[in-house]
Amino acid sequence: MAADGETFDTPRPVGARELKQERAVRTRERVLDAAANAFAAKGYPAVTILDVAQSAGITKGAVYFHYDNKDALAVALTDLFYRRIATIADSVEKLELPPVSSVAELLIRTAIAFRDETVLQAGARLQLERQLIGAQLPVPYEAYTNLITSWLSRRDDGSTQDCVSPPTTLATVLVSAFFGAQHISWVLNNRADLLERTIAVVQTIIPCVEADIALCPSAARR
Numbered sequence: 491m492a493a494d495g496e497t498f499d500t501p502r503p504v505g506a507r508e509l510k511q512e513r514a515v516r517t518r519e520r521v522l523d524a525a526a527n528a529f530a531a532k533g534y535p536a537v538t539i540l541d542v543a544q545s546a547g548i549t550k551g552a553v554y555f556h557y558d559n560k561d562a563l564a565v566a567l568t569d570l571f572y573r574r575i576a577t578i579a580d581s582v583e584k585l586e587l588p589p590v591s592s593v594a595e596l597l598i599r600t601a602i603a604f605r606d607e608t609v610l611q612a613g614a615r616l617q618l619e620r621q622l623i624g625a626q627l628p629v630p631y632e633a634y635t636n637l638i639t640s641w642l643s644r645r646d647d648g649s650t651q652d653c654v655s656p657p658t659t660l661a662t663v664l665v666s667a668f669f670g671a672q673h674i675s676w677v678l679n680n681r682a683d684l685l686e687r688t689i690a691v692v693q694t695i696i697p698c699v700e701a702d703i704a705l706c707p708s709a710a711r712r
Contacts, residue, residue, distance in 0.1 A: 605684045
């Protein structure tokens with residue numbers, strides 16, 4: 491208190507708010523990681539908030555502080571799922587491969603991510619169980635299909651132009667076949683053979699594609 495009776499607030503330590511925000515971000519990441527593991531392993535109907543809290547090593551109250559309910563967790567994970575796929579697409583775009591090679595590389599990198607990353611596995615399962623989730627999720631793989639369509643529409647070198655279907659049809663069939671293959675690979679082999687299945691899908695649906703696959707850096711990981 492000052493000599494004239496005026497009071498002053500004690501200043502907060504510099505950076506205290508930033509540290510609190512960082513802790514909140516880390517907690518949300520732990521919750522989403524735990525939820526991804528739970529949804530991928532057990533499926534949406536069987537998972538409880540208590541499951542997520544125990545896996546994250548926090549209380550149920552801490553989970554509810556960040557996410558109102560299990561539906562909110564599913565929405566957040568689905569958003570993370572699509573952002574991860576967008577990141578994969580960006581990484582392929584930076585390679586500046588020919589259009590068909592870009593499509594093949596995208597599918598191959600997506601297959602590797604599905605095989606290795608829990609968030610992708612959880613997101614795929616949530617899409618299958620979307621009717622059981624009390625919140626609206628994005629239309630499955632719409633942006634992914636549109637991106638592949640746009641890449642295929644840029645074919646102009648004549649190397650594969652005469653061998654394939656129109657871009658929209660080809661993109662739709664490729665995406666359907668790929669996500670069907672990842673589901674079968676998950677059920678039968680826990681996605682261990684998804685990379686091989688993906689390359690087989692591309693080879694079967696796009697004739698004359700061997701030269702394009704040869705340009706894909708990730709194809710060598712077979």
